[in-house]
Amino acid sequence: MAEARSVAVALLTAATFLTGCERGVSNGPAVSPTGPSGCPSAEARARAAVTRAEKTDVPWNGPTSGPPAVSGKTIVYVAQTMTNPGVAGVAKGMREAARVIGWNVRVIDGQGTPAGIQAALSAAVALKPSGIVIGGFDPGATSQQVSRATAAGIPLIGWHAVAAPGPSAKPALFTNITTHVDDVAAISAHWVVSHAHGNAGVVLFTDASIPFARHKSELIRKGLAACPGVRQLAYENIPIPDASSRTPREVSSLLSRFSSRWTYSVAINDLYFADAAPAFRAAGQKGSGPPFNIGAGDGDPSAFQRINSGQYQAATVPEPLSQQGWQILDEFNRAFAGRPASGYVAPVHISTAANSAGATAWDPSGYREAYRKIWGK
Structure with missing residues (x-):
């Protein structure tokens, strides 16, 4: 009591x-x-x-197996605003991973306004890419564009798009990348x-x-x-x-x-x-x-x-932004291969002056090697 x-x-x-x-x-x-x-x-x-x-000193606890890399894919990252360092950090990680897996990544900046984000997502759908990332904004505010992407068979992956990590039915996301x-x-x-x-x-x-x-x-x-x-x-x-x-x-x-x-x-x-x-x-x-x-x-x-x-x-409490950029491409690769999402969610971490060792990002170890091995790269 x-x-x-x-x-x-x-x-x-x-x-x-x-x-x-x-x-x-x-x-x-x-x-x-x-x-x-x-x-x-x-x-x-x-x-x-x-x-x-x-x-x-936390070992990699993410996926260690999955489909090998498919080739010739283009991913459009629709950013809520590239002035948001988290949104920009994920884009940087995606570009790094794209060089490894052999894909193209294009970023369209929504400029942080509802009209700008809707226009950016409309432009992304019109490009007919292999996949689109909902980068840091609510897909509910772009429901028409999301519906057009779904009707066109373009898989969508969110980063901080909805509250919970993992697949989403409404809105239709193959998965959403975020810490809990x-x-x-x-x-x-x-x-x-x-x-x-x-x-x-x-x-x-x-x-x-x-x-x-x-x-x-x-x-x-x-x-x-x-x-x-x-x-x-x-x-x-x-x-x-x-x-x-x-x-x-x-x-x-x-x-x-x-x-x-x-x-x-x-x-x-x-x-x-x-x-x-x-x-x-x-x-x-x-x-x-x-x-x-x-x-x-x-x-x-x-x-x-x-x-x-x-x-x-x-x-x-940093997101592992680069790792999440790599994860986004791995999740798309699973979608293209007809596999389910990996289900991986990065654990929370606190960075202070005492434990960051002068670093300028939280970049946990092991994920680059793991994804390269999965992709056969």
């Missing part, structure tokens, strides 16, 4: 904080300067999870709880226009709510295409409102901290924090540079 009451309290706290998320508006409950003290049990669980996720959003959200919240020893004032940055991102941020809020000592100060809804212009202004406002009560930040994408850095610097905040900032997704090179140099970001 005590556990049930604790869960109920956590859910009530999350529900209270979830009230209202209008575009560009900060929302949150009234903030206590002190708040409850800690959460020993939750902190212990968080610390154990973070320790596992920070390991770097639940795991990414949970480990981000765990990092805050563990690093803060159960006492923090947190601001969350998200793009609620992207269903995947909004779902992730809601899960993060629920994870943070499990620790009574973690106060959720504000929820900043800033669309990714607007981040460079709006984030500095919002950060300045948040610093004015919360001052030293703001000790941690979580963002659904690292790029928010690139845009926040000038405002932190102008306000005289130390690059090493507080606030201590963690990006719950992507892990682009600039994020690693900020982390390694102690400049307004302490950690990231």
Whole structure:
């Protein structure tokens, strides 16, 4: 019964904080300067999870068998926006893998707007390629184009296109490549709880226009709510295409409102901290924090540079972007051979200055060799 009451309290706290998320508006409950003290049990669980996720000597646990490479394929990667470092990182990985497997990859940039994404996907379908990648946007917003691709027999693979990894019936995707959003959200919240020893004032940055991102941020809020000592100060809804212009202004406002009560930040994408850095610097905040900032997704090179140099970001939960680019081509190869999707989902990882060894990406070992062997290359 005590556990049930604790869960109920956590859910009530999350529900209270979830009230209202209008575009560009900060929302949150009234903030206590002190708040409850800690959460020993939750902190212990968080610390154990973070320790596992920070390991770097993890062997390849993906596919080791599959159909040999077919030849002469052209894949079009429709990007939500190439200004999103995660989207761009996957495209880079696909191009690298394409040189190995012997295919052509073309990128069409949707420029981050609904009209631009629809036009980009229409152009992709008109090219009649072997396959199309839905790169970081909701296929529901391009249902007509998706239907045309399906009718033309063009297989579709998503990257962060829907919330869950694996095949999707509606929308019709051969598979969707992403880490488990639940795991990414949970480990981000765990990092805050563990690093803060159960006492923090947190601001969350998200793009609620992207269903995947909004779902992730809601899960993060629920994870943070499990620790009574973690106060959720504000929820900043800033669309990714607007981040460079709006984030500095919002950060300045948040610093004015919360001052030293703001000790941690979580963002659904690292790029928010690139845009926040000038405002932190102008306000005289130390690059090493507080606030201590963690990006719950992507892990682009600039994020690693900020982390390694102690400049307004302490950690990231990086996607293995290059590996996912290789996986996309392997999944297409399985589709062309009439095989099912591999079902592989990369495990979550946390990168910090202590474990990144100066790297500018999370690039786990073993996948290049494994895919070359599968493809016969």
